[in-house]
Amino acid sequence: MFNQSSPSVQLSSPTGAAPLVNFPLPSFLASTPALPSWLSTTLVIVASLLVLEQTVYKYRKRHLPGPQWTIPIIGKFADSLNPTLENYKTQWASGALSALSVFHIFIVIASTNEYARKIMNSPTYAEPCLVHSAKQVLLHENWVFLSGKPHVDYRRGLNGLFTRKALGIYVAIQDAISRQHFVKWLAAAAKNPKPEVIMWTCRDLNMETSLRVFCGDHIPDHAFKEISDKYWAITAALELVNFPLALPGTKVWKAIQARKVALKWLALAAYNSKAAMAAGHEPKCMLDEWVTELADPNYKGRREFSDHEMSMVLFSFLFASQDAMSSGLIYGFQHLADTPEILAKVREEQERARGGNYDKPITLEMMDEMPYLKAFVKESLRVKPPVTMVPYTALKAFPISEDYTVPAGAMVIPSLYPSLHDENVYPEPDKLIPERWLDEKSPANQNPKNYMVFGSGPHKCIGIEYTTMNIALVLANAAVLMNWEHHRTPDSEEVQMIATIFPKDGCLMKFSPRV
């Protein structure tokens, strides 16, 4: 195909020194005098652009493991459309840092705990970009995209929404909603002798819990349904890199429409909450807590938040929690069903902590008496971490190691999964062993930096206590009110990656009342 005596395209290095590449043109281009000049010019331009693309890729990748060439224009787009944990495991195994490219977005993947934490703790070099579509979906002005001091200050103002006092309000809502959903689950199971996929039922439970915790009664019931029905469009758009234009009909466009609906209702809730608190009502949800805190004369931070701004904050919480929490709940159910000895211990603890009275709503004080359940939740999230990696963007050239600098503008992805499956810290890393969290001297407890389920650094998850409390509470009520059998399939242990991770078969369960 290539002829040594053909003319060549030369590309200079950025320093202007020797050419980086001297690429011979294919002989059919060089020696076809019959081609019209416009066509040969076009072909030369196209060939030059293709060569440039490869050269830039190789220049950025340098010695990192990864494909030697990138597929023209789209790169590894096909893989990013259908990501698998197996492919990522191969990528992680290829090196502490490795590279690939999708739609000209150069991506560096970090697999070790050291590099993952370095990326997440270097705010001057890198900031979270979540996924490529996140700014379109969440809106550019959303607080989660702030960095440095403005981010720290804004976040400090939100910490009041996750205090123990606030969690005490939320726990009552979570308890009531989980019971209502279990009644529905049992009624549906009584009518249908076959096991059912719990992927959707868990997502519905989580959506209603989140919206009621965030908004209480400040939005009507049909708003829950509308947000819930449309939310899948947002999940579906969370590919690492999407088709670049949000044209009508594309996944990102559909996600934007769903966000508009959610923001409309959340802003109405903010408006109603402000009115209710001004009228002297008791705080009953997260918004009420927020509005009350802002009105407290001792409160030091910023006091004015528009309804739209509040709606964007709540939407950031919904966005951060809907997929991750649903994943955590589904694997919680699956893990308990697959390990009856652990479920038996959870039930024994429930008996002790609740004195056998399961009609009484769970309180935070009761949850303090459930260390085994909390250890189980922590371990279940470790074995199957909902978030396996968190994409960041390099704000400037980022000298991540002695011999490699991530180019400015590249995506740089700290992977969480490998840290959570490090066998030096978690012997038998794929095995579910809640006890490893009950022994303070265990390697798991001695190496807290490896527990990356919620990230690390200034953007570490703000909802950690909220999350563990909610998953623990749902499983606590489920364990005492229901029995459930896992219908195992060849795909039960296979992982499907849709923003977060789920069992590939959707997790088939058969529920029955516990009498």
Ligand code: HEM
């Ligand atoms: C199983 C459930 C959850 C998991 C696994 C999870 C995990 C994470 C991870 C890995 C990050 C990125 C951290 C980083 O960049 O260092 C994050 C950020 C965040 N999470 Fe969560 N999360 C969960 C639930 C929640 C919930 C329930 C909320 C809110 C109610 C929430 C709110 C947030 C927010 C707002 C951020 C961005 C924080 C910032 O930029 O400062 N998450 N979460």
